[in-house]
Amino acid sequence: MVPVLMEILVRRCASSKIIFVLMYFNLNFLIFQAQLAAINFAAGWAVDNSVRVNIFTDSLSSIEALKKSNSKSKYLNEIKNNMFNAVGSVGLSWVKAHAGIPGNELADQYAKDAAVNGNFLSMPAPYSYLKKFIKKFILNNWQQHWEDSKSGSRVREFIPHVDFALLTHNRYFLFFISGHGPFPAYLHRFNILESPNCVCGGLGDSDHFAFDCPLTSSFHFVKPSNLNKPFWFSNILKNRNSLVRFEQICRISGKICDGLKA
Numbered sequence: 441m442v443p444v445l446m447e448i449l450v451r452r453c454a455s456s457k458i459i460f461v462l463m464y465f466n467l468n469f470l471i472f473q474a475q476l477a478a479i480n481f482a483a484g485w486a487v488d489n490s491v492r493v494n495i496f497t498d499s500l501s502s503i504e505a506l507k508k509s510n511s512k513s514k515y516l517n518e519i520k521n522n523m524f525n526a527v528g529s530v531g532l533s534w535v536k537a538h539a540g541i542p543g544n545e546l547a548d549q550y551a552k553d554a555a556v557n558g559n560f561l562s563m564p565a566p567y568s569y570l571k572k573f574i575k576k577f578i579l580n581n582w583q584q585h586w587e588d589s590k591s592g593s594r595v596r597e598f599i600p601h602v603d604f605a606l607l608t609h610n611r612y613f614l615f616f617i618s619g620h621g622p623f624p625a626y627l628h629r630f631n632i633l634e635s636p637n638c639v640c641g642g643l644g645d646s647d648h649f650a651f652d653c654p655l656t657s658s659f660h661f662v663k664p665s666n667l668n669k670p671f672w673f674s675n676i677l678k679n680r681n682s683l684v685r686f687e688q689i690c691r692i693s694g695k696i697c698d699g700l701k702a
């Protein structure tokens with residue numbers, strides 16, 4: 441449940457018509473939900489009090505959502521059922537916002553009042569919103585950890601900002617950006633190989649095989665400058681051919697490591 445600051449007021453006009461006004465502010469992501477809640481409340485009030493009402497709203501999206509024959513939203517379907525039960529006693533009409541229509545202008549005025557004197561009402565957040573909220577929360581935490589971490593400086597040169605795409609990418613590419621893969625320099629750190637060098641004589645790290653080693657020259661990339669690494673990285677991610685080249689590079693470096701072990 442996500443709290444929404446809003447208040448529902450009932451005002452009796454000089455013409456004896458009842459006006460329901462929903463006030464909400466700050467939480468724009470739930471305005472649509474709040475508009476539906478106001479319509480639902482007004483319809484429920486009409487049924488409970490056995491009166492016929494017409495609800496005027498400037499929320500076209502709410503009307504269209506209620507007209508839809510199928511919806512996955514439990515909340516929306518509950519409101520649709522309530523509206524169905526109120527057929528004959530509750531009408532729903534759209535009015536243009538900010539067009540000088542007295543009732544609509546009055547609703548805006550009450551909304552401003554509620555910004556100062558509103559009460560809290562809890563209502564369920566839509567599933568789509570929760571998914572977006574949780575994803576953003578996880579990404580923010582991950583980014584913070586990314587920036588605070590003392591390890592992984594090489595990866596951060598290519599990826600200053602975390603990305604879910606990284607979690608699903610092919611392992612050969614991850615070998616390259618982390619340097620943790622079938623490379624003599626990496627395996628030497630764990631005493632698996634005696635020397636960190638490639639058979640060609642150069643330092644056998646992931647950069648060597650991607651940019652310099654004569655044994656992988658068919659698959660080489662142009663080495664990006666330090667400043668250009670993030671842009672280079674994002675282009676590589678989009679290019680399937682580049683990922684295949686990384687796979688070939690890692691297969692060759694793996695065979696070189698196997699040869700050095702023997």
Ligand SMILES: [Zn+2]
Nearest residue numbers: 638640653654
């Ligand atoms: Zn080499």
